[in-house]
Amino acid sequence: MPAIExxxxxxxxxxxxxxxxxxxxxxKPGDPLREIDLSERFGVSRGPVREAFRQLSQQGxxxxxxxxxxxxxxxxxxxxxxxxxxLRRKIEVFVLDSIxxxxxxxxxxxxxxxxxxxxxxxxSSDVDALTEHDLRFHQAIIRSHDDKDLFALWQPIxxxxxxxxxxxxxxxxxxxxxxxxxxxxxxxxxQVAIKALEDNIQ
Amino acid sequence: MPAIExxxxxxxxxxxxxxxxxxxxxxKPGDPLREIDLSERFGVSRGPVREAFRQLSQQGxxxxxxxxxxxxxxxxxxxxxxxxxxLRRKIEVFVLDSIxxxxxxxxxxxxxxxxxxxxxxxxSSDVDALTEHDLRFHQAIIRSHDDKDLFALWQPIxxxxxxxxxxxxxxxxxxxxxxxxxxxxxxxxxQVAIKALEDNIQ
DNA sequence: GCGCTGAAAATTGTCAACAATGTACACTTG
DNA sequence: CAAGTGTACATTGTTGACAATTTTCAGCGC
Numbered sequence: 001m002p003a004i005e006x007x008x009x010x011x012x013x014x015x016x017x018x019x020x021x022x023x024x025x026x027x028k029p030g031d032p033l034r035e036i037d038l039s040e041r042f043g044v045s046r047g048p049v050r051e052a053f054r055q056l057s058q059q060g061x062x063x064x065x066x067x068x069x070x071x072x073x074x075x076x077x078x079x080x081x082x083x084x085x086x087l088r089r090k091i092e093v094f095v096l097d098s099i100x101x102x103x104x105x106x107x108x109x110x111x112x113x114x115x116x117x118x119x120x121x122x123x124s125s126d127v128d129a130l131t132e133h134d135l136r137f138h139q140a141i142i143r144s145h146d147d148k149d150l151f152a153l154w155q156p157i158x159x160x161x162x163x164x165x166x167x168x169x170x171x172x173x174x175x176x177x178x179x180x181x182x183x184x185x186x187x188x189x190x191q192v193a194i195k196a197l198e199d200n201i202q
Numbered sequence: 203m204p205a206i207e208x209x210x211x212x213x214x215x216x217x218x219x220x221x222x223x224x225x226x227x228x229x230k231p232g233d234p235l236r237e238i239d240l241s242e243r244f245g246v247s248r249g250p251v252r253e254a255f256r257q258l259s260q261q262g263x264x265x266x267x268x269x270x271x272x273x274x275x276x277x278x279x280x281x282x283x284x285x286x287x288x289l290r291r292k293i294e295v296f297v298l299d300s301i302x303x304x305x306x307x308x309x310x311x312x313x314x315x316x317x318x319x320x321x322x323x324x325x326s327s328d329v330d331a332l333t334e335h336d337l338r339f340h341q342a343i344i345r346s347h348d349d350k351d352l353f354a355l356w357q358p359i360x361x362x363x364x365x366x367x368x369x370x371x372x373x374x375x376x377x378x379x380x381x382x383x384x385x386x387x388x389x390x391x392x393q394v395a396i397k398a399l400e401d402n403i404q
Numbered sequence: 405g406c407g408c409t410g411a412a413a414a415t416t417g418t419c420a421a422c423a424a425t426g427t428a429c430a431c432t433t434g
Numbered sequence: 435c436a437a438g439t440g441t442a443c444a445t446t447g448t449t450g451a452c453a454a455t456t457t458t459c460a461g462c463g464c
């Protein structure tokens with residue numbers, strides 16, 4: 001089961017729910033979203049829904065057109081996708097390289113817990129859950145850096161990659177890839193850990 | 203109601219104005235911003251001001267804390283700044299490389315006009331104007347790519363670099379750097395153009 | 405039938421009032 | 435006097451009404 005995440009504000013809760021729907025393709029690229037619909041569905045007024053729309057458009061999941069409304073964003077084009085992959089790799093490798101010597105047993109314990117969720121999702125072939133926990137895994141690494149601004153830099157880039165989660169033939173491979181990263185960290189082998197991280201981002 | 207010409211939405215106008223103040227250091231890192239103050243200053247209600255805050259926090263210029271308010275973001279730390287520079291270079295080089303063969307005379311004309319503004323700003327040592335036109339120059343290049351999503355990807359990264367615009371001893375050097383880019387494009391020399399662009403981003 | 409016009413409907417944008425939350429500071433208590 | 439506590443005050447969060455804009459589509463002339 002997913003670890004509990006605490007959302008402080010109403011817009012964050014709404015955004016989290018919509019993000020799930022977009023990443024799981026329950027909402028497809030081009031689908032229009034109406035403020036009234038969602039405000040009724042969540043039992044709130046349009047204000048928080050509007051703000052959730054803004055948050056998700058900043059993450060690249062929705063596209064906003066003034067006076068026209070909001071649509072689910074298109075996946076990155078085949079031309080742009082390699083750039084996005086490269087940018088995300090650069091950021092995550094930077095973070096791992098930067099924090100490596102200061103990784104605590106508590107960090108590893110936390111990441112292991114997420115890895116267990118990834119394993120469970122893989123074993124039950126639950127692609128939606130896998131997407132969620134994959135995201136949590138990388139978020140946790142980014143967030144362990146002192147500079148909290150890195151997360152804001154990383155999120156819109158990573159989110160654009162998460163929109164299409166179907167690169168693997170064998171879903172268990174995702175678990176193995178993440179396990180390799182943590183194993184290398186535990187063995188204190190920085191270069192292997194970075195290599196494993198790079199291999200996981202594609 | 204203010205009778206200022208409106209070719210953009212209210213929140214965008216407010217955001218543009220605040221962005222100027224942040225980039226010109228009229229607002230300094232850590233400065234708190236209050237919704238009421240700005241809504242009175244611009245003669246609108248708090249709604250559009252809130253939305254402007256959201257836009258600017260997505261661009262990394264403001265930092266938002268739920269129930270606490272908004273502050274001007276800190277500059278990227280010395281540790282993170284090289285990463286930001288590298289990311290911005292990757293994106294802009296990708297775009298220039300990608301569009302190079304399809305650059306039209308109209309594009310060049312447009313960019314020359316912005317270059318003229320940069321020159322004027324340099325000659326009058328107007329650092330604020332230089333920041334604005336420097337931003338416009340690179341925006342124009344990014345926006346000439348077919349994939350409009352690239353701009354959304356680029357903006358928060360570039361904005362974080364613009365927050366501290368004091369790297370040059372000789373302000374005229376900024377004009378020369380941008381001129382070199384356009385000259386190389388005009389000479390149809392892709393590699394030199396990319397090199398000049400990379401040199402300009404630091 | 406085709407394209408234009410313009411009213412009606414649907415939707416987003418803005419506003420001002422009210423609710424919830426966080427902050428400052430005098431006051432108590434040990 | 436230091437630390438904690440309660441109560442105003444300041445500020446952000448949410449709401450529902452109203453305004454502005456876009457979309458839809460019936461009516462009209464050609």
